[in-house]
Amino acid sequence: MNTSIKPLERPAGLADRVYHQLRDNIGSHQIRPGERLQEVSLAAQLGVSRTPVREALARLESEGMIAVEGRGFVVPELTDADIEEIYQLRFLLEPAAARTAVAEISSAADLASMASAIEDAAAAEKSGDFRAFLDANSRFHNAWRALIPNRRMSKLLDQYVGHVRFLRVLTLGDASARKTALTGMKNIHAAFKKRDADAAAAAMHKHLEAAKHFLIAAIEEIDQEKEAEQRASGR
Incomplete structure (x- = not known):
């Protein structure tokens, strides 16, 4: 052998x-x-x-x-405390990350992926294609995050990207949520295009506030459906 x-x-x-x-x-x-x-x-x-x-x-x-x-x-079900913790983290990190990412823009090519994702999101929003919108939304956020110069901050964002995608699935099934999200994406892109770090951070914060609002509404609707099912089954 x-x-x-x-x-x-x-x-x-x-x-x-x-x-x-x-x-x-x-x-x-x-x-x-x-x-x-x-x-x-x-x-x-x-x-x-x-x-x-x-x-x-x-x-x-x-x-x-x-x-x-x-x-x-x-897979745990989200509680009010979970939502608060996740969004506390998002409000702390993402506006700050957007601010630093703007400083890294060196050419129009750096913004091309964001613009392309917005175009696809707009088409998906118009056709009512939830999955296509979800994909375009994820690509948009991946595009601006790719500009973040702080590797540790970028890694921290990566650690909870699964949580965020899960939240998007819960909220972006709603047509009004998709329309609001698209507006937020356009505002963030406009601030990046102007190289305006303050405007980018503000647009990101407003985008997150809207996302949290729709998430809470979606969770409440899910809870109401569960209660109705339990009553119907006699539990």
């Missing part, structure tokens, strides 16, 4: 790929609040061993995307 041959290792980054897949599924509402996540069944569905799934679940749990329940995990 040739002892110089080393055992094959599992592909590098597999746990990271599983993590991103699950985070995207939670963020896009394919895995819904209250749904249980079991290591064995997830490994079978993803066609991988349990080890990368275990690592991915532990990472998601550390970020608050899922919570331990019994021998598995569950």
Whole structure:
């Protein structure tokens, strides 16, 4: 036997790929609040061993995307406290991040991705295509965030991007929310185009205030639907 041959290792980054897949599924509402996540069944569905799934679940749990329940995990339902915590963080970080990103604009090319995303969002808003709007909205925010010079700030924003995508799924299904979001995107882009850091921060703050308003309304509607279902089932 040739002892110089080393055992094959599992592909590098597999746990990271599983993590991103699950985070995207939670963020896009394919895995819904209250749904249980079991290591064995997830490994079978993803066609991988349990080890990368275990690592991915532990990472998601550390970020608050899922919570331990019994021998598995569950996607927690948002509480009023969760919303307040998430938006406290967003109000602190995103206007400040936008302010620093504006200073990094060196040419019109830096704004091209933002403009393209707005065009796609406008088309989706007009046609009522929720999924297309959600995708364009995400690309818009990724575009301006790519200009952030502070790597630590950028990494911190990345850590809760799954939470934010999940919130967008809850709110952007509403036509009026999409229209308001599109206006906010245009205002942010206009401030970036003028290289006006103060205006960019203010536009971002206003955009977040509108998003929080629609989120609270969406959560209240979901709660009312659940109460109605419980009454109908006699629980």
